[in-house]
Amino acid sequence: MAEVRNNLKFAATHEWIEFKDGVATVGITDYAQEALGDVVFVEPPELGQQFAVGDEIAVIESVKAASDIYSPVTGTVIAVNEALESDPELVNSAPYDEGWIFKLEMSDPATPENLLSVEQYAELCEAEEH
């Protein structure tokens, strides 16, 4: 069973988001990293670039696929995880911790309502497995 974290929000496209002081930290879930396989490259967004909800913001490349990551909020990129440049496998080994991908400063500090709770996300994963 893939690991989920109680303090996070989730998107239907398998990103997790941690909200704190108007900043959203984003990565992909344990379910997603397992489906992708060994991650070999992460193409991060550029610092200072602005994105709207749903925009393609980053790309994760594994040995068998290259998946787009979608921005879960509207905001500006204020940080990217530079460790992933030399160690992209952190996305596999620690998807919720050292494998975080980027941070956005939200243009609207309120948490978006369309994101999934832990339970809703767990249900989504179970449904997808069938």
Place this chain on the structure above:
Amino acid sequence: MPFIPHTQDDEKTMLDAIGVASIDELFDEIPASIVADPIDQIPPGESEMSMLRLMQERAARDHMGLCFIGAGAYEHHIPAAVWDIVGRGEFLTAYTPYQAEASQGTLQLIYEFQTMISRLTGMEVANASVYDGATALAEAMLMAVRANKKIKTKRIVCAGNINPRYVATCQTIVRNQGIEIQQLQCDAESGLLNPDMLETIDETVAVVLSYPSFFGGLDEVDRLTDLVHARGALMIAVVNPTALAILKPPGEWGENGADIVVGEGQPLGIPLASGGPYLGFMCCRQAIVRQMPGRIIGRTVDLQGKTGFTLTLQAREQHIRRAKATSNICTNQGLLVAAATIYMSIMGNEGLRQVALASHAGMAELLQRAEQLAGVQQHFTGAYFHECVLELPVPAAALISAMGEQGVLPGLDLGEYFAGMEHCLLVNVTEKKTAADLDRFMDGLKSSLQTVSQSC
């Protein structure tokens, strides 16, 4: 893995096994409304005997002149061993042999090709080849736009002395992607790009330089590369592989070298063959390899630690990345890569050097002799590799026609591609030309100039 076609019995057995009556039935879910009409303009098939007869009659109408035309494709000697080996069934008939489990021989050969090309160009990475030099340049332009994140405008600057057919091909491919190609005029006397012109250009993603130029000349590649980089643009080099045996490889141009290198691999063991098939090679710096299209073969170890070869970086390719792939290309020119690799192996560094030097020496001698004729002179000043432009006292088209009647193809009429150059002939000499061949060119030139002048 040679290709062996199925017999009708094989097909029937397979169809029976899956319970389908015919091959057409396999496709019966395609709506009748979009099934294409049968093609009835193609006549019914001929027997092997009558087809051979027809082809012999047509071939007899070909005139094999003594050819001094270069302009992107060059007639070099091809050692007999090259096509003897390439004609083997495993190379000749194999279809997209990229499975690591069954194609280690082919994959190793392509890996060797990549290694040789990257050494020849001085670049860090090479791919497994693309269709030809012209589309390789188009791919390089698309790649530069993707790779150069700092520049927002989609403009590519090209020196004005690049092969005009390459530019036309690039226009066809890039214009629907909103990419603008701007050509810079070259110096009227030297035919080269004046480095000062780079100071005046607007922001651009990349600058394309041909080395040698379409006219055979040699630009100031070091200074130009540094200027291009100072403007925040990428340097795309279009090169002749034979020339690189004696000229400075693009990986060593300027402070940091070129960023993307492409070219036509035909001179490496591929016959002229009426224009194709040829092969395009493509190289780049390691830092931008993920933006390079085409197949890339890598060397690795298997579970038992034995060396093996495999396709790598496939997630960029269209069978995985689909619409967001680096390109729609998903193949390479495998047979020609085999020929080029064997050619380079047989020739070696020294052989390639000798071909290059002999070609240049032949061109120098022909130029020196031609300039002794009244009214004939080198059109552009300066150094050249194995091609240069002869300025004639008569239109080049008329001269070509007159010499053609004597069985000599003296060169390319530049008036067809460049306004104001109707009296200019692009001439190429390779190591294949003997002293007797040069005599024949000169005799033909002398008499044709007289004939044409008299009729003007």
